[in-house]
Amino acid sequence: MSTNGMTDWAVDLADVAAIYPFQGSEMLMYILALVFWIGWHVIQMRQEAAELDRDAKADRDGSHTKAWIAKY
């Protein structure tokens, strides 16, 4: 099952390089990581837009806003 090419440590460390699992899948992992990163921005911006929308619709008479301004 080992995916890093090692099943024991009976090796000369001078001959060993990468030891992470699923070697050979680096490009796939990289693409998935890019999707994660871009996806995060999309989700975050949607959440932020929804929050700003709620904020903009709140406190119609401005009383809470004045109170927060007064608190500095």
Added chain:
Amino acid sequence: MDTNIDALTTIFTEFYYWVTVVMMFLIHVGFCMYEVGASRRRNHMHTLMKNTMLIPLVTISFFFFGWWIYFAFPNGPFIFEGKGLDYAAATAARPWDPSMGTNLSDHISGVFWAAFLLFSWTAASIVSGSVIERIRSGAFWILAVVIGSVAWIIDASWGWHWDGWMVKILGYHDAYASGVIHAIAGGFALGILVVLGPRLGKFREDGTPRDIPPHNPWLVTIGLFLIYTGFWGFYAACNVPIISPEAIGGQITGVTWTATNIYLAPTTLSAITFNFLMSLSGGLMAAYVVSKGDSFWTYSGGLAGIITASAGNDLYHPIQAMFIAAIGVVIIYKMHYWVERKFKIDDAVGAVAVHGYAGFVGLIIAGFVLWGQPSSPYEGYAAINPLGMFIGAVIMFGVLGFLPAYIISKILNGMGLLRVPHKVELEGLDFEANEAYQAAVNDVIAAETAMVK
């Protein structure tokens, strides 16, 4: 130290662990700030003292017997091949042994002991936050000694030791302590919380939970930042910085020196630096989204991300570490609120989730991702595998974490020593000190005002 290279290696190793101890102090500073920030104003000093005084109590008890346990218990006792306590290996850890004092032929025992001790503080400090504002200090300090100087160090002897039975039989792999510190501490906290009960006012009459916000979110977040900082020391302390294949004495051939994890299997500081930062990032990003930008959970999620990936952060690829952290954070966030609603558990700082569930989940994931890789440089040890890691997670969280905490809390509760009286909880645990403080302030103000002509 009869050669220059031997002397350099010894002094470097001594200094290396010494630096990790200094850095790990920041974890405790961070936990104190975090807890005080999370508590309400009428409980500040009690909260701070509760966490501060575990330092001397765990330190002396760890000197008295905790350190000895680490070397004496790798076989269970009687779990591995029927072998009992390993008295010979533990000889130098007896408090009265010359190695446990100023000794020019031993440069390592003191700093190695201290590095483990700071882990003990961390384990107890994790528990401290979840029980704020209603536990008696005396009860907490007994429980702190149990986890800091007994339970966690037994688990370290079993699963965080090159000769531990869990490593040999189960293929248990937990390089940066997902289980041996975090899962056990989370399970221990849960064991206390079940008996201790929620803070007054935490749940409405219909059973739905109220949010009790921290009095100072800024202090909470700075505390978590400090914990992140101290974690660098924690990670470094989990490694042996430099060792020769000859000194390891396992299967490794050749003459190439290396850093290793606690099992003496090769890794590098470079690897754990990659993975620490990528798992922190994965945790922060997932927590921000899943909590919709809540600062408390975002910071906690960064920590939980690291904790989830820690079991295998000596071996993972950085992108794997990032994804594992993100997955872990989503799970623990959902678990925290589900457990709170379902079982009426009031974990004031989310420690059971951030440490306990994250550690547990991290062990399970490591079992699959690292399946088949050698757990040790020694022959005959089981390879890392999902079943062994699952059993290991249950031992950490349940057997050595939840169970002793539940039993001792039940005993303390039965003696009326676990929880403060309800009236005092409402007054605040600092009531007497606050009243005295205010009286002193009023007295000074009155006296000085009278002097004004």
